[in-house]
Amino acid sequence: MTVRNRPLSPHLQIYRWQLTSVMSILHRATGIALALGALLLVWWIAAAVRGPEAFAGVQGFIGSLLGRVLLFGWTWALFYHLLNGIRHLCWDAGWGFSLADTYRSGWLVATGSVVLTLVAWIVGYAVLGAW
Amino acid sequence: MSIRTPLGRVRGLGSAKEGVQHWWMQRLTALALVPLSLWFIFTMVAHAGYDHGQIVGWLGHPSNAVLLILLLAATFHHAQLGLQVVIEDYVHGEGAKLAGIIIVKFLAVLLATGAIVGILRLALGS
Numbered sequence: 377m378t379v380r381n382r383p384l385s386p387h388l389q390i391y392r393w394q395l396t397s398v399m400s401i402l403h404r405a406t407g408i409a410l411a412l413g414a415l416l417l418v419w420w421i422a423a424a425v426r427g428p429e430a431f432a433g434v435q436g437f438i439g440s441l442l443g444r445v446l447l448f449g450w451t452w453a454l455f456y457h458l459l460n461g462i463r464h465l466c467w468d469a470g471w472g473f474s475l476a477d478t479y480r481s482g483w484l485v486a487t488g489s490v491v492l493t494l495v496a497w498i499v500g501y502a503v504l505g506a507w
Numbered sequence: 508m509s510i511r512t513p514l515g516r517v518r519g520l521g522s523a524k525e526g527v528q529h530w531w532m533q534r535l536t537a538l539a540l541v542p543l544s545l546w547f548i549f550t551m552v553a554h555a556g557y558d559h560g561q562i563v564g565w566l567g568h569p570s571n572a573v574l575l576i577l578l579l580a581a582t583f584h585h586a587q588l589g590l591q592v593v594i595e596d597y598v599h600g601e602g603a604k605l606a607g608i609i610i611v612k613f614l615a616v617l618l619a620t621g622a623i624v625g626i627l628r629l630a631l632g633s
Contacts, residue, residue: 428559
């Protein structure tokens with residue numbers, strides 16, 4: 377068989393990204409990130425079992441700048457994976473398969489995940505009495 | 508070596524009857540995680556900054572403990588199914604692939620069990 381030296385697809389430097397494929401990759405990436413985030417939840421529970429001092433240590437880490445940046449990222453990842461997961465479940469049920477619909481639901485998920493993340497953090501800071 | 512095509516060799520044997528299990532459990536846990544995740548985010552936001560005593564008091568309500576246990580069980584089940592597919596897609600050596608899947612599945616069960624026992628201890632106050 378003749379081996380032709382065709383370019384492999386997608387050729388990333390000249391590839392024109394589409395919303396649909398980027399969202400598919402992000403769904404997997406946020407899923408991996410959330411699996412790591414679950415470790416924080418287990419650590420948080422383990423610290424609560426060990427006692428007030430250990431728990432204060434974890435709360436201190438979460439309240440630090442690094443902790444807040446990580447938690448903000450995980451908040452968005454959770455909202456994104458949640459909303460896009462619902463989008464996937466709709467597809468599984470056979471809804472929203474047309475090209476126009478996949479773009480419409482895609483933008484809805486992308487925008488919704490950002491808006492919900494901001495709302496959660498604004499309300500969270502309000503609960504803490506920051507404003 | 509048989510000259511039959513791979514398709515020809517399996518045609519007519521029927522399915523293994525369990526091919527859909529992974530797909531189905533991923534959807535089932537996803538469906539459970541829709542309300543559980545929303546509850547979790549709402550709870551974490553509403554109780555931001557709680558100290559140890561307040562968290563233990565919060566877990567003392569059975570409904571909170573039950574929902575948190577369900578969230579952890581569904582999360583780790585869903586996570587190990589998803590990570591298994593990621594490993595199957597990107598790890599091409601058979602040995603490394605098998606090792607990775609075993610580690611992910613064992614870790615998921617270990618962490619979920621540990622966290623659930625922890626919640627029960629806090630909820631039941633022992």
